[in-house]
């Protein structure tokens with residue numbers, strides 16, 4: 001269940017302001033759900049209601065194969081080709097990184113160009129039995145392309161011809177250099193539907209294969225996505241969380257607020273904020289428009305950015321993503337909480353008022369205190385309450401944010417599906433590499 005509350009954003013998001021926006025909201029919602037609008041770009045919209053059972057069986061079988069052949073999966077991708085998978089694994093399998101002990105380890109690479117990082121990863125992989133999962137829609141992105149070939153070569157040095165049995169490729173089923181290479185080498189492939197763009201692709205094999213490898217029940221993720229789909233179809237501002245969220249942030253934007261900070265309180269949600277940031281940043285930041293999507297991880301960032309939020313230049317509003325309370329196992333009815341998370345009685349004088357409280361109590365109090373303080377500091381706050389079992393919740397949240405993002409793009413008057421601005425740096429980088437000296441030559 002996802003509920004959006006706008007009480008903390010008064011007077012900017014008033015009932016009257018929402019009513020004035022109503023005809024634009026109806027037009028945006030109509031455009032979103034009209035199959036003739038933006039044809040070929042909205043595969044993500046109908047994806048949760050379609051039957052892809054054959055594909056999911058293949059994804060699950062591939063995940064089982066990876067888990068039986070390897071003891072760690074390295075997912076190579078950038079942007080929409082790794083952020084969603086990372087968000088899901090961090091949220092649902094916290095601690096599944098290479099040194100972690102819970103779930104099957106899934107690590108990520110190919111999302112930056114640090115040579116030191118890559119060499120450290122290779123060192124770590126030396127005493128493991130890795131599999132590579134390469135994810136790229138276009139099949140031609142520089143960062144994952146370079147890192148994939150380096151990791152592949154490393155695997156080939158170790159396993160020879162058999163390395164190919166450890167390499168899995170998720171890419172466009174019809175085109176792209178990576179697809180051709182995978183066919184030539186005989187790697188097992190999974191498709192990214194051509195009508196689903198990178199940042200909207202987390203519910204396809206892009207996110208679902210790494211999730212299944214990590215031991216996440218992807219069928220439950222899909223159940224949640226389907227619930228999100230049902231909620232976000234309604235043409236009722238108060239019953240459709242995506243319309244209300246898109247409307248509220250648009251009203252704040254129109255009244256001069258420039259930065260939206262997604263606030264989370266659980267470290268396992270940090271990667272989800274990065275996924276959210278790409279979704280909104282790439283979809284809406286164009287033609288000189290759009291809110292800058294930032295994120296703040298509380299209470300950590302209260303001790304670094306809290307000062308600015310409370311008293312700095314008034315440019316930022318907060319969207320608190322309140323995901324189903326604690327990440328700690330909850331005691332059964334009547335049972336006491338895990339005593340290891342309860343502050344003992346024999347504490348120093350400054351901590352005496354904390355004695356007997358569990359860390360979760362402190363977290364809850366912190367959320368309420370921050371809300372009050374930042375309101376007094378003049379920071380508008382939207383509140384997204386998300387409740388339910390983890391796997392389903394992540395699917396529901398993904399669909400909700402995707403729908404809100406597309407609607408927001410229409411309200412802004414931009415195309416939420418392209419990213420022409422990213423090409424500028426790509427072109428210059430390519431030109432330099434084509435003409436520049438070769439390292440070590």
Ligand SMILES: O=P(O)(O)OC[C@H]1O[C@](O)(CO)[C@@H](O)[C@@H]1O
Pocket residue numbers: 078079080081135136137138139140141144198199282419422
């Ligand atoms: O999956 P690909 O084609 O490698 O692209 C990765 C990411 O790069 C971008 O194209 C931006 O360069 C994103 O839109 C995309 O998610």
